[in-house]
Amino acid sequence: MASERAATFQGPGPDAVWFENVKNGKFRIQKCNHCGKAFFYPRPLCVHCGSADWAWIDASGKGTVYSTSVVRQRPEDGPDYNIALIDLAEGPRMMSRVTGIAPPEVKIGMAVEAYIAPLDKEPLVLFKPAGRQ
Amino acid sequence: MAHPLRGAVAVVGIGLTPFGELPGRSHLEIMGEAIHNALADAGLKKDQVDGMFGSNFADTLGGVLYPEYFGLKNIKVIDSTNVGGSSFNNAMQEAAAALHLGLCDVALVAYGSNARTGTRRGGGPNFGRSFDAPYRPRQPVNSYALAAARHMHQYGTTKEHLAAVAVSARQWAQKNPRAFMRDPLTVADVLKSRPVVDPFNVRDCCLVTDGGAAIVVVRADRAKDFPNAPVYLLGVGSATTHNDISQMPDLTVTAVAQAAPRAYAMAGITPKDVDVIEVYDAFTINTILFLEDFGFCKKGEGGPFVAAGNIAPGGKHPLNTNGGGLSCVHPGMYGMFIMVEAVEQLRGVAGDRQVPGAEIALCNGNGGYLSSQVTLVFGTEATL
Numbered sequence: 001m002a003s004e005r006a007a008t009f010q011g012p013g014p015d016a017v018w019f020e021n022v023k024n025g026k027f028r029i030q031k032c033n034h035c036g037k038a039f040f041y042p043r044p045l046c047v048h049c050g051s052a053d054w055a056w057i058d059a060s061g062k063g064t065v066y067s068t069s070v071v072r073q074r075p076e077d078g079p080d081y082n083i084a085l086i087d088l089a090e091g092p093r094m095m096s097r098v099t100g101i102a103p104p105e106v107k108i109g110m111a112v113e114a115y116i117a118p119l120d121k122e123p124l125v126l127f128k129p130a131g132r133q
Numbered sequence: 134m135a136h137p138l139r140g141a142v143a144v145v146g147i148g149l150t151p152f153g154e155l156p157g158r159s160h161l162e163i164m165g166e167a168i169h170n171a172l173a174d175a176g177l178k179k180d181q182v183d184g185m186f187g188s189n190f191a192d193t194l195g196g197v198l199y200p201e202y203f204g205l206k207n208i209k210v211i212d213s214t215n216v217g218g219s220s221f222n223n224a225m226q227e228a229a230a231a232l233h234l235g236l237c238d239v240a241l242v243a244y245g246s247n248a249r250t251g252t253r254r255g256g257g258p259n260f261g262r263s264f265d266a267p268y269r270p271r272q273p274v275n276s277y278a279l280a281a282a283r284h285m286h287q288y289g290t291t292k293e294h295l296a297a298v299a300v301s302a303r304q305w306a307q308k309n310p311r312a313f314m315r316d317p318l319t320v321a322d323v324l325k326s327r328p329v330v331d332p333f334n335v336r337d338c339c340l341v342t343d344g345g346a347a348i349v350v351v352r353a354d355r356a357k358d359f360p361n362a363p364v365y366l367l368g369v370g371s372a373t374t375h376n377d378i379s380q381m382p383d384l385t386v387t388a389v390a391q392a393a394p395r396a397y398a399m400a401g402i403t404p405k406d407v408d409v410i411e412v413y414d415a416f417t418i419n420t421i422l423f424l425e426d427f428g429f430c431k432k433g434e435g436g437p438f439v440a441a442g443n444i445a446p447g448g449k450h451p452l453n454t455n456g457g458g459l460s461c462v463h464p465g466m467y468g469m470f471i472m473v474e475a476v477e478q479l480r481g482v483a484g485d486r487q488v489p490g491a492e493i494a495l496c497n498g499n500g501g502y503l504s505s506q507v508t509l510v511f512g513t514e515a516t517l
Contacts, residue, residue, distance in 0.1 A: 040264075041264040066283065067283040067286070067384055068279070068282055069270075069279050069282055070328075070330065070331035071330050072327075072329055083270045083275055085279055093379055093380070097268055108283065119267065124268065
């Protein structure tokens, strides 16, 4: 007989909750109640310790550029753009774009902060250099 | 005590198609030519094949498609696991285990692609659920560019170091009549080639060609019953660190750091014993990362190691002697071709590019976005 444990979460799964939060302008990530570590992207089990006991927390939005690249485009396809990996202050790493600065000027180690805006139609967590309007 | 899989199976047949442009042909038709050539090389008929190992970005259910399409009536073991371009290298571990346990007797590992001339050109595979994709990284090159940028930041690796990998590959390709790109190439040529995703220019990136390859593997106890000298599998290790590049723990350390020690331990070798190296050079940073993670040089020293000529023709550590994915052939899942080149080197039939007296070949297949790494050690009969 299967062990009878509580469901790992109530209602919609973490994937759906993530997108609903971003749609509402909220940058929230999961934090494990068992090992205390945060994780991203959204999943039902803590990626560090496997626990199903976790909670959503507000991300501080503070991050550091771990690596960066510039996607070069033909002029007819649009301007070059930045693709970066951001280490969040809470620990997880995510892909994003650093905007508000020329793509090649994004440097590894740069302090950045998050904002939410549509890239195409879909709202996404994007970053800009820390302390800029 | 030696690992039970050390030397337990051997490659007794290899088959290739022409590389480059094969217009008007489907990936399965190309795969078929490779299979036909591999079976002929082994002196086997198709109905003697009872283990089918193959996968393709184009085929969701390859494991049932290939036996039907090629009329393989006696298949007992099927594996179409897809971990990217290293799938066929990964399949070698499964094939060796299946052969060793007697689940099958003749394993066929095969691949074909019309990535250059076919309608499916570009775009790459669907890697499934991805929180990276909405930012529109240009994949797969973007993931490798991020790894290169981090390596450059952390260790002072330069674009000239990266370019030296492409130049070395081209020098080998110039010795290989089958190679797709054989024109002279200099570091300056690489640096002035079209920027794709910084820090990579187009000559830091592998080719997109058509082509196919296949190999036949049997148990060692009957490996001498075939027309060509058997090439034995001495060791194998498979490891994965992530799917999406954002989830790779350290962009400067690949899963080769886990896979290679396992392969060395099974084979009972160290890097010092290796005569020839064949790796999946999807992008120039791959070769640098793999040389470090193999243990040929310290972490961070791969750039200068390559720039010093170590892997080029005449160097101490001949690498990608066919010209690699950068200059010889790259139809999307290059892992098959490194094994075929290793076998040709160990058979001693590699012509102008032959590494004299090669007895041990080290291979590493790469899949996804540096996601899967599979290290293989092959040896001649003398190494058993």
